[in-house]
Amino acid sequence: METGGVSKLTLGRLPTYLSYLKSLSEDSLPNISAAAIAAALGLGEVQVRKDLAAVSDAGKPKVGYLVSDLIRDLEHFLGYGTQNSAVLVGVGNLGLALLSYTGFAEYGLDIVAAFDKNQALIGTPVDGTPILPADQLPDFCRTHGVQIGILTVPAEVAQSCCDTLVQGGVRAIWNFAPVHLVAPEGVLIQRENMASSLALLSYHLKGAK
């Protein structure tokens, strides 16, 4: 996976740094040290220093980072300044919850339309997002230059929906269905795997007994 020279683990921590920095009140000091960020987030100082050095050269010895510069560099690196158009496929329980979440805009994600095969759902927008028939998916993606597809369909149809997104020119797929998807080179599939997270929790509890 191409991540601009930083590891996937570092990349996964960057939004945490960003949201912490943004949560600091305007009355806070303009500068912050890697040590202070590490302490606030329960991370190692060396780790934080290394992560931030990969995306920003705003850090100065003894002074730390100018918070506003660090926010700017993190947002730039994560591409939050530019909005990415996305479509969501499968307007069921999970799809509806994601469509109703207003926080994605902050991460540069703009869900421009949702698709479902259930005719009863077509035509009634969810929080302003139109719900369109599934057979319009590839044409819509092509016409609107959609880059991201969010899959919230049952596992058994996820691969065919993924193929349709790829046909429409989508190059990044956020898959919530519990299934491994195959896509051509150049298409990134990011699976939201709740089983992995749960396994970690169960394993932790087992060790604590």
Ligand SMILES: NC(=O)c1ccc[n+]([C@@H]2O[C@H](COP(=O)([O-])OP(=O)(O)OC[C@H]3O[C@@H](n4cnc5c(N)ncnc54)[C@H](O)[C@@H]3O)[C@@H](O)[C@H]2O)c1
């Ligand atoms: N609900 C959750 O909390 C949750 C959590 C984690 C993962 N998931 C996964 O997310 C997916 C959706 O779960 P859900 O609970 O929202 O299911 P759901 O049955 O409520 O919704 C699925 C939707 O997909 C639509 N659909 C089915 N085939 C389609 C197709 N070919 N093209 C377009 N739309 C199609 C259905 O009409 C329905 O509206 C599942 O794979 C599930 O395992 C759900």
